[in-house]
Each structure stands twice: as structure tokens, then as C-alpha cells.
Amino acid sequence: MSDIAVLLAALAVLLSLARLSGSAVARLGQPAVIGEIACGLLIGIALSTGPDLPVQTGVTLDAIAQLGLTLFLFCVGARLAPSITDRCVKSAVVPALGAAVVPFILGALLALWLARRHAPAGTTAFVLFAAAAMSVTAFPVLARILAERGMLDDDGGQRALSAAALTDAAAWTMLAFVAASPLGETRAWSLVMIVPILAGLLAVARPRFGHWVASLSRPAATTLMVALACAGAAATDAIGLHSALGAFLAGAAIGRSAPKVDPAALVAPLGSLLVPLYFVLVGRKIDLGEFDLVLVLETVAVVVVAVAGKCGGGYLGARFAGQPPHSAAVFAALMNTRGVTELVFLSIGLGLGVIDSAFYTAMVAMALVTTAMTGPLLNLLRQPNEVH
Template identity: 40%
Template structure:
């Protein structure tokens, strides 16, 4: 019989350091999340800021190597693994909440706004990458040409933070408002398009010739086909409430095992694990899960929320606002202008051309401009691929925070709540809302 050598685990010092680091991360994330909510910002904004504060941008300004003391090198590999696990669990939740039926309930306006607010930021982002080529620090990048960075920056500019946007809409009571419903549908379409482009970028960055690229594409198509035609029906059958084994324990095990295996499959193909987790979330049968154990997806989400602060810190350790310099500040300004102009003009312009009044068109432009956590996911993929240098990564992370923070105040400025129905003693004309609703096609009213 063969024998297996058991590898030594982490040293006691590394274990103690990891526990202390996690305690600090969770405490900081909680404090900044609370401050964000007091400022009427999503809690995730505060958690992202906490990650930046614990990095070289703020904590690194203190005397001594404070960052290295708090996050010693022997702790970082374990912290990165936990952050990736939190990311995979989070992306499953994003896919699970993605409702394709929602996209079929809207017509030409959703299509126009979605495509335009992807195409314009993508074009501007790609053009910005071409313009910034002379300032790239090639020692920090693993790509020599401009095609992959241009495609990546275009995809990163095109993203809208679907989960954060849905949370903002819920907090503002816009779930049943026409603008809120359309913005969520548009964000869902945009994220799918951006993830497709990002998958192409990852394949191009990791390929050494045409055949590996074709092989990766075929493997992705095969995986998606298997998920849709085999895995989804099998899950619907296995998780049906009528089964004798139906319950929370089995449902939890099936979903977690499935999302981890899907994440492993895309990672083994050369893509990032988040693609597999997202794809598995989209095929998970919501009706059967909600009937058998509706609390299970929430448990998975809670696990991701515990681990995501570690992801924010790993991201924040690569962000150095103090090291931007003159070129870096110009890059930051250019990134902010391109990001805001591309999203706002693309969404608001398309909404206006398809019949929305100015106020509603502006609200759509503001909502589409929120990047949030989804942007950080894409940026970390790009940093791992070596298609970004430190300055551009810092500028893009800052842009993700700024565009998310500005969404709430701008929404207060442009969105006017509906006027309540007039009291019996009031003339109806005095309380009438003068806003014209977004124009929709007849089939959208069904």
C-alpha cells in the first residue's frame, strides 16, 4: 500500500497572524459600513473604503512598516485564498439573483439603453487605454501589445454593479418604479455583455496561439451547455420538495458543491473561478430551491459577506493613492471623466431617444454609472492577468468608489418621488404629477 506524506500546515505564527488580521478586517469593515449607512451609502461602499484604508494609501503613511506588521508576508497567501472563496460565493449569489425572465418583460427601451451604455463606455475606455500606452509601466504588466489592455479597459468601463444597484433601488423604494425596474434589467444585460467580453480578454491574455484560444472557447461552450441542458434539470429533479431527502441540509450541500465544482472547472480552463460560480448561480432552479429551503441561498450569501472584507483588503493592498504622482493624477482624472461621461451619456441619451423625459433619462444615467463591488472583481482579474499596472489599477479602484458614492446624492437630485393621490377635498389637478413616464412598447404592459 502506498503512503501519503502529510504536508505541514501553517506555522503557529501564521495562524495567529491570520486570526488577528481577520479580526482587524472585520472590525474595520463593520465600522466603515456603519459610517457609510449613516451617510446614506450602501454598506459595501464603507467596506471597500476600509480595505483601502488598511492598505498603503492610509495605514502605510504611519511610521514604520505598519502594513507589513498587520499583514505579514506569511499570512497573505491564506488571506488571498479566503478572499477568493468569498468572491466565488458572492458571484454565485449574483448569478442566482439574475432573473432572465425580467429581461423578456421589457422592450426596445431596455435594449437601447443597455447596448448604448455598454458600447459608448467600451469605446471610450479602449480609446483611453490606447492614449495611455506611453505611460504604462510594462515591468508590472505581462502583455506587450495594446489590444488586450484596450479590450480589458473597455470591458471594465462598461460594467454596472448589478448587486449594488439592486440594493440602492431597494433602499430608495424604487422596486416598482418604472425607472427602477428598467435600470435593473439594463444592469443585468450590461453585466452579461461585460462578462462575455472579459472572458474573451482572459482567453486572449492567457493564450499563446490560436489553438489554445479555440480550445478554451470550445470548453466554455461545452460547460455552459452542460450546465443548461444537464445540470439544471438534474438540480430541479434532485431539489424538488417531493423528494424524501428534500431539506435544507441536502440543498445546501448540492448548491455549495455545484458552485465550487463550476468555479474549479472555469479556473482549470484558464478562466477565472468567478465565471463558473456566476454561471452555476444562473442555472440553479430558484423555484425548487425556494420551495425546499429558501434560507439556503441567504446562508451562502452570509458566508460571502464574512469573507468579502478580506477581498477588499487584498484589493486595498494594491492601491496606493500616495504613489500616483503627476501622471497618476492625470490618469485618475481621465478615468473618472471617461467613466462618468460614457455611462451617463450612453444611458441618458438612449433613454431620451426612446421617449423618456429629461428627469427620468438622467435618473437612468445616474443609476447605470454605479460600479461598486462588481468593478473590483473585474479589476482584480485584470491585475492578476497583468493587463494593468499599479497606477491604472489605483485609478480604476478609485473610480469604482467615486461612481458608487455619487449615485445616492445624484439620485436625490434628479429623482422626484411620485406625488400621493389627492385627498377628496383637493382638486386632482393640483396633485397631478407632471412627469411623463418612460415610454414603453405595448407588449411591455402585459
Template identity: 40%
Template sequence: MSPEQVAALLLGVAVVIIATRLAGTLVARLGQPPVIGEILAGILLGPTLFHGAVTDALFPADIRSHLGALANIGVMVFMFLVGLELDHALLRGTGRLAVSVSLSSILLPLGLGALLGLYLLESHPNPHRLGFALFMGAAMAVTAFPVLARILTDRGMHRTATGGLALTCAAVDDVLAWSLLAVVVAVTGADTGQWHAVLVLPYVALMFWVVRPLLRRLAAAHRRTGHLSPGMLATVLAGLMLSGCVTEWIGLHFIFGAFLFGVVMPREGADRLREEISDRVGQVSTVLLLPIFFVVSGLKVDLSAVGAPGLTELALILLVAVGGKFAGAFTAARLNGLPPHQSATLATLLNTRGLTELVILSAGLQLGLLDTGLYSLMVVMALVTTAMAGPLLQLLRPGRTPVAAGVREAELRSSST
């Protein structure tokens, strides 16, 4: 890199940190998760305003690839933390009610999303018709487990029966949605040789039967010393990068390697280790890497040319995303005997998508499944479904105000911003 490029990159990163922090703080004062403001900051710095003049001035074309590399690392760390925070007990403890609600809240938006995808192929043609339809279904079906957990904590609902059920269903939803997205990636046939796909199952077996026991030794060493040493942290980060490298080489996308590495981190007797890793890695991710991801994602959003056809497509996307998820969860909850009010609250919580949706959409853009126009509309859907949770819960639970302002889902165990 030339000195001019280095200076432009450093200036761009500084702008990213300041803009996303200010926007996140502003929307937090309005009772919304800061992630909404940070995504909006990325969009406003993109080509939507002033025909891209702000983008070209702050983020010249020759530094965007470097920002993209940092954004990818931010996504890897985020997915690792999501896997790290996924409570295995929630999955093991699922009963008939949780399984029924989870499946219904996945299958209905999945089916409706796939049908919508087939309809959108007329205006957004794609050579991977099946992959495109399945991707749209997966994008509609996802629930953001981390932001949901934070919303429940902030509103004092995490110890209620509804809150616990929502967390369990969201955990199952996320596992199913990520599994479905992995199928989509396989169907679209990444640039690597098709024979690489046969390595997926051996890779998963290696992670659980070889890597996990090794990580248990790391947890035992942490218990003996009582603190997370630089060597331990380096081992975890190197393992994270290698896991992402393997899944990318296989053709499965690096986000799955990062997520699975977090999942195989030991739980029993390793609570303190996981907490320290989450705190140390999460702070860098929250303050530096994820804001870069928001802006890089925003640079690909262009809402300036959205006309009547685009608004019609957006209305259909929102109808399928919100209606499909709500109807699936609400119907299953009512059929299992939950009262209407509790069923509606559960369905509202499971409609939360947040940053998890943005990760999926970025993967779809990289895979060539989304064009810029449809990607932009889907990002708006992610924002709307995240922002609506607070007001709807306030209507369903009048007089119950949040304990604290909503917090960015990527912070996980971190304190409120």
C-alpha cells in the same frame, strides 16, 4: 503553518471583520452603501498610509497568501449569488427601449474605454495590447446589478417604471460585460494550453443541459421536505466549487464558473430554495469572506505615490467611466421618447459600479493586465461611481429620501446593516 502564522492569520481576520464593519456602519449613517466604507477600510489598511507599516504589522507577508485564498472563495460565492439573483424574466422581457438603452450604455463606454486604454499603454505598457484595451472598455461598461437593485428598493423606486427599466438594462449590461470579459481572458491567452478554449461551449452546454436538470431534482427534493438540508447545501457548494475549478482549468477564470452555476439554478418553483441558499451562504460571505476580499484588494492599492500624471489619468478615467455611461444611456433613452428627467435618472442609476467593478479589477490584476498604479486609480473610480449615485438621485428626485440606509450589494436578499 507554524503556531505564529496561525495566530497572525486569526488576528488579521479579526481586524478585517472589525475594521470593515465599523467603516461600513459609519458610511451607512452618511447615506452611502456600506461597501464604500469596507473598500475604504481595505485601502487604509494597505500601503497607502505610513508606507505600509500598518500592513506589515497586521498582515505579515507569510499569511497574505492564505488571506488571498479566502478572498478568492469570497469572490466565488459573491459571483454565484449574483447569478442566483439574476432574474431571467428581466432578460426575456426586454423590449426595444431596454435593448436600445442597454446596448448604448455598453457600447459607448466600451469604445471610449478601449481608446483610453490605447492612450494609457504609453505610461502603462502591456504585452497584451488588444486584451488591455478591451479590458479597459469592459471595466468602463459594467453596471453593478445587485447594488442597483438595493438602491432602488431603499429609495422606493423598485416598483416604478424607471426602476424596472433600470433593472432590466442593468441585467443585460452585466451579461454583456461578463461575456466581454470572458473574451478578454481568452484574448490574453491564459497560461493553459490554447486548446482548452474549445471546451468553453461544451462546458456551457453541459451546465444547461445536464447540471440544470440535476439541480431541478434538488429543487423538487427541497419542495418535498420543505427545508434546506445540510446535504442539499453541501451539494450546491460542491457544485459551485467544481464549476469554478473547470473554468479556471479552461483558462476562463473561476468567477465565470461561479456566476454560471448561479445562473443555471432552477427558477420555476424554486423561489424558497434560492432564498434559503442566498440567506445561508450570503451571511457567511457578507460578514467574513467579502471583508477579507476588500482588505486583500486594498493591500494592492497604493495611492501614496500618485502625482500630477496620476491625477490626470484619474480625471480621464472618471470622465470616460461616468461620461460614457451617462451619455450612452441618456441619449438612447431620449431617442426612445423618455423625458429628460427620467432619462437622467436612468443614466445615473446605470453608472453604479460597486463591488462588481472591484471583482473585474481584481481579475485584471491577476491576468497581468493592470499594474499597481493603474489598478489603484481604477479602484478610486469604482468608489466614486458608487458614492455619487445617492447624491445625484437626491438632486434629481428632491424630497425623496431613502427608505433605509444603503446596503452592501453582496447582501442581496439580506436585511439592511
């Protein structure tokens, strides 16, 4: 069988299995990504006991999955940017601080304890990355949960979305810093080369550019969005930062300039087709053979700290902002959603060499547990007169 035939067959099987497993889990009321990662885990076990894919096929599949990730993060940035308005920021800044600072501090303390076993690039980079990863809230999954529950238009839903946007923006900023400082040595040339990239993003973020995009036909606008996503990803990758950062920033820029065009809607169909492949490959990176007693205890500690930091910090922040106890509890449950954003974050850290595969496995388990908790927590907090 030729290489192209093997690639096409593998692509057909993996995309089909990813979609089927995601749909099966979604029927149980959980995010599809949980099923996609479980699918990848099973595929990894199957390939480890049988013939593996040819090297070239694996490389090409990774490249296609990276394109799906690029388009996905472009959509995240495009949807996140319009949510950061002055009004929403003012109402969400205090709750967001609680949902970001408390898990960041607790995550840093936990990382100091774990660094002796899981910090291949040094303690400083590991602690900063782990603390930032603890602060992440999955903006796309949160938006979907709010839409399914009819909470997108009420004050609580808008506040939660704005707080998630602020916490994720801070976490991605920290990730950019860690990516530019491998092994604790800041690469000044990377920070210098980011200047022309930011200048280009500012040009894209101007309303005049958005008006021009609105005048294009849908196929032309879609092509332009995909090109911008890939260009942003290539630019940050070329200067030594991760390509995901460039895709995210490009989406945020175009989301600010062309809110009426909805650039995410143009790119989302292609991204939603390819991104499940990325999460299947994420599942393949999980090595169950590393789960000894020590790693199990560390995973439990990671989950406990993650839930305590997000739920506790989110609740305290909401209460300080004047929200009643029930609204604060709902806000805290929503902030605990990590989902796909956390998984992308962790994959970048593993690729950068900031964390090892064992810590990656523990954090993926945490992301799945905290995401799966959101639905049951919201059902538990649902008031008797609330319709779902």
C-alpha cells in the same frame, strides 16, 4: 505564537474592521464597500510601516477572501438570471445599448491613449479590458439602491435592473474573451474545454434540476449551492480562465432553473460574511506612492470619461426608447453605479496581468467616485411629490 493563532487573530481583526468601516460609511448613505476599501488602504499603509503578516497567513487570507468572492459572484449570477426575461429585455434593450456601447467606445479611445504606460500584456488586451470595464454597472448595488428607494416594483426600476443585467452579461463575456487570450494569443484549448463546462451548466439550468433542488432540505440545498459555486470556479480556473467567471456562470444557471428556491438567499449569509475581507485586500493593493502628477491627470480623465459615457449613453439610450427626460435622467444616474462589480472586474484584470497597478488604482478611484455619486444624483433628481 503559532501560525494558526496568527491566522485566526488576523481574520478576527480584519473582518471586524471591515464590518465597522462599512457600517460607518453606510450611515452616511454610501455603499459599505467604500468603507471596506478605505479600511484596506489604511491597513496596507500600517503594514508597510511595520511588520508584515507571515507569508503563509497572507496566502490563507487570500484563499478565504477568494471563497467569499466566489460565493458573492454566485449570488450575483443567481439574482441576475431571472431578471433577463423576454418582456424586460424588450423594454430595456435600447437603453442598455446606450449605457453599454457609448462607454465602451469612449473607454476604448481613452485606453488607446493610456496603453503606452499601462498595458503590460499588449495594447489589444488592455483596450478591450478597459473598454469593457467602463461598461460595467454594479447589478447588486443597483438592486440594493432600488430596494431602499422603493423602486424595485415600478417600470423604471425593472428597466434599470434589466439593462444592468444585459450590460454586465456583455462585459463578462468580453472579460472571458480577454482571459482566454493573454498577450493577444488565443488559447484554443481553453475555448475547447469550455464546451463540457457549458454542457454541465445547461444541465443545471434545466427546470427538472430546479424541482429537485426545491425538494431538498435547507441545509442540503445550501451545501449544494456552495458546492456548485466552488465547482464552477474550479472548472474555469483549471482551463486558464478566472475562477470568478465559473462562479458567476454557475449562479446564472441555477438562477434560471430554480427561481422559486432563491439560491442566492441560501448562500448570501456566508458570502456576506467573507466578501468584505476581499474588498479589504483590494484596498491593500492600491499604492498611493504611484500617484504622481501624470497619474492624477489620468485618473481625472478616467472619471470624466466614465461619467460622460455612462450618464450620456444611458440618457441617450433611454430617450431613444421613448422615455421622458426626467425618467431618462434617473435611468442614466442608476447606470453610473459601478460599485463592487467594477472592483471585482478590475481585480481580475490585475490578476491576469492585463493592466498594471497604476491603472488599477485609477480605475478603483473611478469606481468609488461614480458609486458615491449615485445617491446624491438621485436626491437631486427626486421630484417634489416623491417619498424616500
